[in-house]
Structure formats: structure tokens, C-alpha cells
Amino acid sequence: MDGVLQFVLNSVSLGSVYSLFALGLIMVFGILKLVNFAYGELIMVAGYTWFVLQGSILPLVVVVIVAVLVAALTSVLTERVAFRPVRSNSINAMLITSFAVSTLLQNSALVIVSPRARAVDVPLFFYNNINLGGVQISMSNVVVIIVSAITLFGLLLLMQKTRLGITLRAAADDFRMLQLLGVRADNVIVSAFAISGVLAGIAGFLWISRIGSVSPTIGMAPLLIALIAIVVGGMNSLSGAIVGGFFLGTLTIALQLLLPQEMLAFRDAVIFAVVILVLVFRPQGIVKGRFATERIG
């Protein structure tokens, strides 16, 4: 019974971080049909903001909020400076641009900070366990689950209830028609990038607090996870990203438990094999969405 609860908690915890990663990536993809390869660097930027501010007198909550805002600002800046000028060109131009932005940001961190990983001060209570009816639960899991739940709920509220949310969903359906209703494309796209950055910042904080350090290449794994999650979950809806994230998280934890010791090194290979298998039977991903498949810049 302990084992089951532990498994569920670990899966939910990892799955929710993966879902946030995936949501941040699909936010921009849904509208521009662009897989933003510079997405991982937003996580890195949030991590370095944490690293820089940790010596200050600011409490952790404030540091995290600043880190999230810096990630959002970076995201908006990359849109304004790099993506907007090439938007009217082909999708390939955008894709290459996103690689360039990614490399540029990574190398900036390399030059400005260090190529080596830097430790961040993860609060000690993260490592505590709380005892819930005989089951040991790590505080870090509790924090991850609570923060993710609040973030997911907030995003849901934003997308369903606000004018901005309705506009973003409409843009994913038919961007051309939205513009015919007088909505300016630039405003919608900037908002999508901002939300993408906020999600990267929050998920990045949770991710980095698990690892305990930040390095220039810290964003690569989250980018890959997010990409796989949206492919397997379904690239045409937000729910696909959430489903994909939880699917990957649960699969990872399950393999961690089930694989024999000497096979653990091949965990990721097994994950990819399962993902390929899912795609063989459901090429559209687990959730069939309704986003427009055509790109209209």
C-alpha cells in the first residue's frame, strides 16, 4: 500500500512538472506552429536568476517570482527581437531562428557565468519528509504538486474565462479569421510567448530545485521532455500537452521501479520505445485536438 501511494505521488509530481514544460511549449506552437527550440533556455534563465539572487536578503518566494518574470521577459524579448522579423517568412526560417536564439542564450550563460554547473540553495525543508498515516512523503513532492496544481488551475482560468484566453484559443483555431475581427496578430503572439515564459519559469524552478544546480545546458532535457510530451499527448490541444506530460512522468517513475538495476541505464531508451509504440497506434497522439493544422502567419 505504501509502495502504491509512493508511486502515485512520485508520478503525479514528475508528471505535473512535465505537463508544465509541455504546456509552455505548446502555447507558442498552437498559434505559430513553431517548435521553439529556445524554450529550454527560458528555464536556464530562470535558474540563473535564482542563482544570482540567492545571496540577497530576498525571501525565496520573491526570488522565484522574479525568476519567473525574467523568464517571461526573456521569452517576450526573443519574440520581439528574433521571431517577429522572420515571421512572414517560411516556418523553416522561424525554426532555424529558434536554434540560433537557443545557442546564443546558452553561450551567453557560458561566457557570463561559467560552463560549469552552479549550485542553487534549495531550502532545507524540501528534503524533509512528512509522515502521512505511516507513509513518508518528501516535502519537495508536496511543493511540486501544490505549485503545479495552482499553476494549472490559473492557466485553465485564464484560457477559459478571460478575453485573452478566448483570443488565444481562437488564434489556435483560425488565426486569419481572428485578425479579420480586428485582433492584432502581434499582441496575441506576444501574449503567447509571455505565458510560455511564465510556465517555463515556474516549471524550471521546480525542476532545478530537484537537481540542485543550474548550468548552461540545463534547458535541453526539459525541451526534449516537452517536445516528446506534446508529440505523444497530441499536438493539437492544450489537454494533449497535459496528458502527454503525465504519461511521460508516470512512465518514467514506473520504469525506475520496474527495471532491474542493470537495465536502469537504458531507461530513456525504453521510454522512447514506448513512445514510438504509442505513435504507431495513434499517430495523432493520445488526444485528438482541434487546432488548425495549417500555418497562417
Added chain:
Amino acid sequence: MSLLELSNVRVQYGAITALKELDLRVEEGELVALVGSNGAGKTTTLSAIAGVHKASSGSIVFDGKPIHTRRSADIARRGIALVPEDRGIFPSLTIEENLRLGSYLVRDKKSVASELERVFDRFPILKERARQGAGTLSGGEQQQLAIARALLSQPRLLMLDEPSLGLSPTLVDLMFEIIKQLHEEGVTVLLVEQNVTRAMALADRAYVLTTGTLTAHGTPQEIMSSIDIATAYLGGAPRAEKEN
């Protein structure tokens, strides 16, 4: 001064000329019909006005100001609403949300609410199904939603692209009845139709396009007596051009 005036408008899709030196004007309060066969450039004309496709030469002046260099969002902001041929419904939004986006540009909340009420009176089916997903609507209902959404922006010029396309005869009647009502209420309408008789019956003036060239214009009576509509409809030109 006309509300809308196109002079010498030319539209190219790559090497193909979809529209050749078109002159067209719409006066305030008028219902102007634009008719012609498939591929004659009717949709292209509306797209050029709405800023979806840019005119490669010529000018489009709305309310005294040139708009042919503007983006479609800015043109919409000046008061031109286009109901496209594919209706442009957002399927993952509810009907209510679709309508809400129609009034995106209207700042005055009171006016939004009263306009919504009028729209619901006109299209009761939309009120009934307000919370339903727009993707579940039938073709006729989608057309009503598209027109309702366009009206909510309180446009100075309403452009309808083939509103009767793909509808059952009863719904076609309803659609023309609605257009007639709108016209009587003073809405300026530019109507593209393949159903030439019905369009002519409503219009104050009409333009006939044949493979990208204007072949006739005037009051419906003048047109009906002066040209052979059948010729215009069968293409008329040596080679038919494809309309996108």
C-alpha cells in the same frame, strides 16, 4: 464621397492575375452585389478589401482614407467586417465565445450587451445554444453565427462571401431575408453571390466580374437588360482562371 472606393485594383497570386484593374464603389447604406462565375475574382475582391491579399497596384479608399497598405486587423478596426466563404467559425470555442470575439473592438459594454440582444432576437437558435461548442453547429447555423459575429463588431461595411453556399433552400430563403432586413435597417452591404437572381433582386447596384475583369455594372435592371448573364456565368473568357 463614397464609403468604399476601389480604383484600378489588381491582385496577383504569383504569376496568375486574379483581378485586373477593378473599379468599384459602395455608397453608405447601399447593398451592392458582386456576381460572376466561379473563379471570376469575387472572393479575391473581398480579400483585397479586407487586407487578406494585398493589391499589387491600384488603391482602395475607405471613408476617405487609403487602406490597401493596411493589415487586416487595422482594416477591421476601421469598420469593415468580412464573413468569409468558409465562415471562419472557431470550432473549439462556444457560440457565446465566438460572439464575444465579434465585439472585440467595441469598448462600450452597454452597447455590446444591447447589440448582443438584437443579434439573439435575429438569430434565436444562437441564444438557445449559446454555451454549445461552435464546432457542433450545422452549416446553416454556422452561417448565422458568422453573420451575427460580424454584426457585433458594429461594422460600417458588411461584406458577405457566398452566404447561401451549401445551405438548404429554406435556409437560403432565411439568409436572403436576413440580408434584406439588414439593408432596410441601413447596414451597408457588399454581397458576393453565385445565386445571381436572388442577389439582383435585393441589390441597389451590381457588378459583374468575368475572369478577373469587370464586364458590367449598374442597377440590376440595367445589367439584366444589357448583358447576357449566361455568358458571364460560363466564364466568357478564353481561359478560366483559378480562384483561391
